[in-house]
Amino acid sequence: MCVCYPKPREKQLLFHRRLWNRLRSMGAPALPRCREPLTLPRASPRAGCSIRAFSWHPHTSKFAVALLDDSIRVYNSSSATIPSLKHRLQRNVAAVAWKPLCASILAVACQSCVLLWHLDPTSLSTRPSSGCAQVLCYPGHSPVTSLAWAPSGDLLLSASPVDTAMLVWDVSTETCVQLQWFGGGGVTYLAWSPDGSKVLAATPSAVFRVWEAQMWTCERWPTITGRCQTGCWSPDGSRLLFTVLGESVIYSLSFSEYRGEMQGQVGGSKTASIMADLSETTFETLHGEERVGGEVHSMVWDPTGERLAAIIRGSPDAPGTQTIIALFRTRNSPVFELLPCGFLRGERGAQPQLIAFHPCFQSGALLTVCWSTGTISHIPLFFISAHGPCASPSRSPVLPSASASVREQPLFSELDEGGAWGPPTLPHQPHIPSPVQGRGAASTGYEPLRCGAWCGAWGSAGAPGLGLRARC
């Protein structure tokens, strides 16, 4: 059953968008404005961004940060040396990614190529020579802006917004296979599902694709308003959450369970459903009125599948809104649930640029936020993983507490008052203090959230069946 969206409206919307773009680009002097979202597709605007890319090592407490001057630093919790990576070809770094099941290989998406740094984990050198870098380039495949490693560690996907083909690299032999399709332009965002079975590839146009990673066939999903901004997979690869430019909602798309027997089928459901409406709302706080809400620019799901963080950016027209990180509590089985949980805000003037979860944090989840001031803060979320069948969400209180690295004051904290989706049997439990509290967080108490307003505003979009339809 393939239901297509009524064409005329879609076209009309598209026309308006194009007109608007053209009007905007008329004012721009030299740089074509429409190029900007192409080359920098992610939530990293050029102005005020001091960190270009961030990536946690998938197995150890080690991360790589790409700075504005295109150098990359590798921080390791167990060593004091901070290698700084520089290479002649390392220009306009847009993404970094560590190879899974490997200690030392870091892929860097550059202007003209993909660089693979081989960093000896036992080396004490702070400036690895450029001989440690392997260069993967392919004619016509530039600029490379997104990378994704297969969780099994053998393949690397690289994509460029101006190249219609996505490349699958066998990095050890430097051979690649082009995955080509026609229409839709290049690829602005790639996300490989943690179970390795599917890949999300967003394009600059109002279409995104979900590839199945065995036979490499894809399902094409046209969206209504704009391009797919970001997306993230549940740990078992059965659910995809994504957001679309121009809409302040989170969509969910579920996939049939992957068993390996249905070769060459992606198995997506027919429609995407709206999971949360994040449109702008006003909250009364001690510090006055706060306006929160807008488009989601970046979204990450923690490896246990229990917390979701999203950067929400208010519309630039409205003055009072701010960029803020919203935290959600999620549950994938038996029924998918997305419960609002709290907000994170940086210091005054600091806007969150990139967020990532630590891939193997033992006691809950560790959210890392790169702020526009250049600060990177780690925010531990302590909870007991509710993988068991009897574990209820009330056993996992979440306190967004700031780490020592940034002094930030959490605005709200959600205290299990249930809400629209909360289980009715929830015991009314007061706030459980988190085992470790940051210095900043300790001083300001947590305010109980006004559940009515919060959930009233954000919970109205629970009805599934709206939104997108797949075109088979």
Add this chain to the structure above:
Amino acid sequence: MEPGAGRQRALLRQVLGWRVAAAVAWSVLLLPVCTAAFVVLSGLDPFHPVRWISNSFNDLYTSYVIFCILLMSVVILVVSVFNAEFYAVVPSIPCSRIALIGKIVHPQQVIHSVVHAVMGMLVAWCAAVMTKGKFQFLAVPCTPSESLDDAAPQMCLNEYHLFFLLSGAFMGYSYSLSYLINNMNYLPFPIIQQYKYLRFRRSLPLLIKHSCVESLYFVRNFCATYYFFGYIPKVWISTTMDLHIDSKLHPLDTLTGLLDISLFYHAWLCGVFLLITWYIAWLLFKIYATETHHFPVQPTFAEEPDLCLPRILNSNPPLIIKFLALQDLMLLSQYSPVRRQEVFSLSQPGGHPHNWAAISRECLNLLSDLTQRLITQQEAAAANGRAKQPAGELKIPLQTPGAVAKEGMSFQSQRSNIIPRASMSSMVKSSLISLKASPGSDVGSPFSSPALNGKMGILDVKSPWHGSAQSPHVMRRGPKLWTSVTDLHMNGSHHESFPELSAAKAGHEAVQPRFIYTWLQNKQEQIKTFLSKRVLIMYFFSKHPEASIQAVFSDTQMHIWALEGLSHLVAASFTEDQFGVVQTTLPAILNTLLTLQEVVDRHFKLPHVSSKPPRVSGSLVDTSYKTLRFALRASLKTALYRITAVFGEHLNAVQVSTEHKKRLQQFLEYKE
């Protein structure tokens, strides 16, 4: 032997037969499309587009074209038969230029070349007939001369037609040559699985581009050849067929004759047509032959037990079947929980893990064979570099392959076989170091250099490896730091025959004074240096280090799949193995992988071994066999990490040697 061979052939036919048939069918079906394109392009007339198009479409239905298509189908069939007969999953890599020349003049290759040249001529004849105009016939009436008294018009040789035919033969031969030199018979398996149509579509633009460029080179070369030797066939044909040579027309084997744009264009187009049709047949065969084949893990009633995965792996099937089976193992271990469950299952009466035992045994055998091969190669390389190599150690790995192959179900014994090998290699190292540290102290030891022995006048005849250590084959090979498989076999036979030889030699030497021997050695050395200074000889006989290393790793795709299959299965067994069948083999697997890891690491530390793969350009001809060793290194590491990441601290309970335990700890801490 006979029934075994018969069964193998049946197996091959069963698995590969329909693939070849489908590939041929598709390439024949695509032929009319290519022919139509050729007809349209050959009648190119940019100034009268309407007439051009209408004429070309009229031409398509003529009997000429239809007959040509039929003839070309036969040509495609013959070319496909050659593709199917000459394919190889393990490329043969000539290590020196003389080996390459030997390959070219090999009778098989000569037949290949001759048949392709004839086929090329047929294609060119078809092309000439379809092009029409001045190319169509070999014999044309001569242009009437001024002396009108000749009533009967004479038949003259149409040199254009002859040029076409010869260019076709030349291109067929060139194709055959490039097929050999570029190892185009090698079947590279794709890095990702894709549908056949998509693979074909992906390669098609590359194929067309490659054919156009290649054809340009071929035509250029042919023009040069024709310029110099064109008169020979011309005279020969005209005399045997009693045709005259038209004196009015320009002869083609002159500069002005060859500078004919139309001739050049049509010859080039004919070449493109020939190459595209042949490359399509080749590409389709490649795509069909490397497609995955689904081997059942457990025999059902309907299927033959011969086609089961464990049975195939353990028998000695044709290589392509083995490759397909290992590829299928890799895929099932990665993607199919249901089939993994079959691997981990127990046999119904008896409760033995036959499937797992057979699969893991074969994978481990493959990997330990590779380990031995690498050890032998490294030690041969080390022996080339230094004369002090304790050659006796070489014999240990040479004896083991048979022992391992004969090993049955007992993994315990296999493990005990592997551990000493690992310690042996470190022993080699330590002995070498001690030798370097104290050269004077080991005068009487069997490891001491023969030169030193000679000086001291000590001859230890009883030492079993004295002969081999002293043999000029090991010592005097000069500073050659690489070797190849063929070389290894040679070495092996040498070492086995040395003890007797040396004993005889020693008896002789006991009578003869020592200086004769040294004089002989000196002479030999002089001859060698004399020969090595002759550039031509060195040019032909010098071994290319890169090629030798490629030759060692030429069949490593098997080992990569075995590694991936094993590691995925072991990782999956953590949650899926209900009966614990994998646990019993885990120590053996870890030992094999760690030993191989050590040996591969050491291989990449050898001089002349580049640590980075050479740049592969995106060309039609696949050269992935050149980089297999890098793939092996990467997938070996990934395989170990895959196991350690899943098992984690539980691995500390697995019985491995302390050295390997240290190594495992490094893997657990992500420090490798």
